[in-house]
Amino acid sequence: MTVGAGGGADMNARNTRSVRTAHRARSALGRYGETLAARRLTQAGMTVLHRNWRCGRTGEIDIVARDGDALVVCEVKTRRAGPFQHPMEAVTAAKADRLRSLAERWLQEHGGAPPGGVRIDLVGVLLPARGAPVVEHVRGVA
Numbered sequence: 001m002t003v004g005a006g007g008g009a010d011m012n013a014r015n016t017r018s019v020r021t022a023h024r025a026r027s028a029l030g031r032y033g034e035t036l037a038a039r040r041l042t043q044a045g046m047t048v049l050h051r052n053w054r055c056g057r058t059g060e061i062d063i064v065a066r067d068g069d070a071l072v073v074c075e076v077k078t079r080r081a082g083p084f085q086h087p088m089e090a091v092t093a094a095k096a097d098r099l100r101s102l103a104e105r106w107l108q109e110h111g112g113a114p115p116g117g118v119r120i121d122l123v124g125v126l127l128p129a130r131g132a133p134v135v136e137h138v139r140g141v142a
Helices: 008-043 093-109
Strands: 047-055 059-067 070-080 118-127 134-138
Touching (some): 008 059, 008 070, 008 134
Antiparallel strands (some): 047 059
16 A cells, blocks of 8 residues: 555554553543542541442443441542643533432442432542642532
8 A cells, every 4th residue: 555645544543553542541540540539538437339330321430438328429530730620620510410320320229328328529639740649539529
């Protein structure tokens, strides 16, 4: 196959590899943030029940935990320090609605609501260029 000066098939292959590499890097960043978040929740006395609970195509709950007699659905947002929005700003009204819907599905599959009800929390993880990660936990965001 002869390719003209524009690169054609070779350029498409490089772009595909670049997209895959970026996706793997974001996935690794997210997993790292979720590990830090799970550690923070455990240190706060919670019990992590599930990580990355998937509900078909509806979505995923990053962490499902118990806090006393309450069930906690926890969204984790991880960001590198820089000109991007702070991780705590990343939960939109649409995302909060999706989390409530996912919590309902989780309860249907796991025997209903506990006596303490359900709470939606957010853990924001900010990774500075130097130094330790900053992990913030906010209870009852939605």
